[in-house]
Amino acid sequence: MGLLKETTAKINDLDHQVMKQAEERVNHLIKPVGSLGKIEKLLIQLAGITRNPFPEIHNKAVIVMAADHGVYKEGIASNPQEITAIQTKFFPQGATGVCAFAKQTNSKVVTVDIGIDGDVSTTPGVIHRKIKYGTDNMVNGPAMTREEAIRSIEVGIEVAMEQMNQGVNLFATGEMGIGNTTASSAITSVVLGLDPKETTWLGANYPEEKMAHKINVIRKAIQVNQPDPKDGIDILSKVGGLEIGGMAGIMIGCAANRCPVVMDGYISAASALIASLIEPKVKDYIIPSHLSVEIGAIKALEYLGLKPMLDLDLRLGEGSGAVLAFNLVEAAVMMNKEMFTFEEAGF
Ligand SMILES: O=C(O)c1ccc[n+]([C@@H]2O[C@H](COP(=O)([O-])O)[C@@H](O)[C@H]2O)c1
Numbered sequence: 001m002g003l004l005k006e007t008t009a010k011i012n013d014l015d016h017q018v019m020k021q022a023e024e025r026v027n028h029l030i031k032p033v034g035s036l037g038k039i040e041k042l043l044i045q046l047a048g049i050t051r052n053p054f055p056e057i058h059n060k061a062v063i064v065m066a067a068d069h070g071v072y073k074e075g076i077a078s079n080p081q082e083i084t085a086i087q088t089k090f091f092p093q094g095a096t097g098v099c100a101f102a103k104q105t106n107s108k109v110v111t112v113d114i115g116i117d118g119d120v121s122t123t124p125g126v127i128h129r130k131i132k133y134g135t136d137n138m139v140n141g142p143a144m145t146r147e148e149a150i151r152s153i154e155v156g157i158e159v160a161m162e163q164m165n166q167g168v169n170l171f172a173t174g175e176m177g178i179g180n181t182t183a184s185s186a187i188t189s190v191v192l193g194l195d196p197k198e199t200t201w202l203g204a205n206y207p208e209e210k211m212a213h214k215i216n217v218i219r220k221a222i223q224v225n226q227p228d229p230k231d232g233i234d235i236l237s238k239v240g241g242l243e244i245g246g247m248a249g250i251m252i253g254c255a256a257n258r259c260p261v262v263m264d265g266y267i268s269a270a271s272a273l274i275a276s277l278i279e280p281k282v283k284d285y286i287i288p289s290h291l292s293v294e295i296g297a298i299k300a301l302e303y304l305g306l307k308p309m310l311d312l313d314l315r316l317g318e319g320s321g322a323v324l325a326f327n328l329v330e331a332a333v334m335m336n337k338e339m340f341t342f343e344e345a346g347f
């Protein structure tokens with residue numbers, strides 16, 4: 001059995017008994033029942049994931065999966081494709097947006113070349129797991145083979161496992177890939193059965209007056225490839241991306257090992273759609289963070305049944321919003337640990 005099948009088979013339900021125990025305590029803390037809203041729900045989810053009524057966060061990491069997209073050639077992005085490789089070199093230097101937030105939250109940034117169309121092999125601090133030099137152009141046929149799609153997910157599982165072995169017990173999904181909002185819109189359109197007009201927006205500052213072109217490219221890619229809306233690997237291989245597969249793998253690897261994973265923006269949401277088609281239980285292990293400006297993000301989140309905690313007009317990617325939400329995950333843990341119950345307070 002391959003790593004993906006093996007890992008997926010290990011994914012179980014949340015521990016509802018421990019969740020009940022955690023909920024009981026949360027309801028007895030010295031505050032009106034429910035008054036800490038989503039922070040309370042978060043604590044209960046963490047308890048169910050970790051099977052511990054007093055969950056603890058030891059080490060936090062954001063995994064940034066970097067890759068390029070063959071569909072870039074269709075003129076669907078406004079930035080040079082080389083930015084993917086250039087920006088990737090800055091993650092290990094602590095110089096990008098997510099790095100600033102990672103420093104603030106005392107978390108590690110792990111950068112992975114899973115499919116950059118360029119060479120970053122001599123850059124210190126980048127993990128090399130390149131599957132290919134960018135995907136193929138999805139308007140002419142599949143972005144990658146089914147085997148490559150499975151491999152991209154397995155790279156995510158492997159990287160997550162490596163980090164868990166080093167003591168990480170809270171993850172965030174991050175990515176870098178010029179053109180990846182096009183792949184994310186294609187995935188969201190296929191899974192939700194929506195026309196790309198309903199799921200496509202500006203990405204990294206694509207001009208609004210050219211939006212009809214981006215939408216038409218996505219329509220064409222879906223029409224040429226006819227992905228099976230029920231088959232996550234088929235969708236990923238035909239209209240997805242290597243970093244999207246990598247992040248789906250992190251989610252699957254985390255779920256199999258009862259580890260919480262915070263998802264970032266639109267591209268992470270596309271990964272969550274793929275991961276949850278492969279195994280629906282993965283959703284229970286995902287903590288949503290923020291609502292991306294991309295119009296498809298809210299639709300993907302609603303479909304997944306996940307409610308974002310932050311609404312900050314973010315559209316950077318890199319895992320930036322997920323790392324900001326690490327603060328909220330830690331707040332939930334602290335609420336549970338630090339607050340008195342009515343009994344303890346002698347009410
Ligand atoms: O996370 C988001 O919701 C998000 C929204 C818009 C853009 N991005 C980032 O911008 C890049 C993709 O934009 P584009 O226009 O090249 O498809 C990619 O590197 C993403 O990390 C990310």
Ligand SMILES: Cc1cc2nc[nH]c2cc1C
Pocket residue numbers: 079083087175176177204316317318
């Ligand atoms: C500079 C730059 C940084 C990014 N980080 C994530 N996507 C990005 C896109 C661009 C263009």
